[in-house]
Amino acid sequence: MIGILFDRVLDPGNHVKKVWTITVPEGLREVLWKEMNSALVLGHRYYGTKSRKSDMGRVCLCGQEMSLRHILLGCIKYDLWLLFTVLEDALLVISPKSAFRTLHPDEWGLSPWYPILALQAIEENALPIFKGRKKMLKALKLSRPKREWLIGTYYWMLWKWRMKEIHEDSFVFVPTSCVASLQEALLWPCPMAESTAKTHEADLAPAVKVRLTDGAYR
Numbered sequence: 750m751i752g753i754l755f756d757r758v759l760d761p762g763n764h765v766k767k768v769w770t771i772t773v774p775e776g777l778r779e780v781l782w783k784e785m786n787s788a789l790v791l792g793h794r795y796y797g798t799k800s801r802k803s804d805m806g807r808v809c810l811c812g813q814e815m816s817l818r819h820i821l822l823g824c825i826k827y828d829l830w831l832l833f834t835v836l837e838d839a840l841l842v843i844s845p846k847s848a849f850r851t852l853h854p855d856e857w858g859l860s861p862w863y864p865i866l867a868l869q870a871i872e873e874n875a876l877p878i879f880k881g882r883k884k885m886l887k888a889l890k891l892s893r894p895k896r897e898w899l900i901g902t903y904y905w906m907l908w909k910w911r912m913k914e915i916h917e918d919s920f921v922f923v924p925t926s927c928v929a930s931l932q933e934a935l936l937w938p939c940p941m942a943e944s945t946a947k948t949h950e951a952d953l954a955p956a957v958k959v960r961l962t963d964g965a966y967r
């Protein structure tokens with residue numbers, strides 16, 4: 750399967766195994782792996798459990814078929830804007846200052862999870878030529894594990910909240926009520942924390958607006 754991501758043609762098959770090596774919570778690895786193998790029990794694959802007859806695993810409260818993409822992107826019934834700003838604030842602290850789109854998950858469009866598998870490939874191969882490119886590549890490399898960890902933790906928490914709501918009668922996922930929980934989760938120690946010790950060097954990276962291809966970045 751060939752896909753287009755950030756205006757680049759990419760073969761997801763080249764990156765699927767990255768799910769086992771990127772820096773994300775273990776539980777998310779399994780979720781992503783199942784998603785890639787069409788084995789995630791959601792949407793039309795969901796038939797409930799003996800003890801739980803809720804239909805929420807099949808259809809979201811907004812009426813759309815439940816899917817990992819739907820969970821990660823949110824919808825009118827689950828406005829994730831406030832939670833996403835929490836993630837953005839955390840990313841801002843450890844990321845190089847740049848408009849490069851891998852640094853801004855809000856620009857990942859309808860591919861909410863695939864870019865996290867391909868961050869390294871995209872950042873090493875798609876960063877255009879510009880003054881300061883070498884320094885930017887270094888800053889991207891140094892901050893990448895921590896960025897993977899923060900985004901992966903954000904995804905993992907969204908998944909857990911939605912699953913809890915599906916499987917527990919007493920739990921209702923209200924995104925605006927989960928801000929403190931997410932802030933706490935984003936403080937979980939990153940397994941690759943030592944790699945981020947030098948990310949302050951990222952501040953030295955040039956503040957430039959870069960393009961993947963002409964006109965690709967608005």
Ligand SMILES: [Zn+2]
Binds near residue numbers: 810811824
């Ligand atoms: Zn929905």
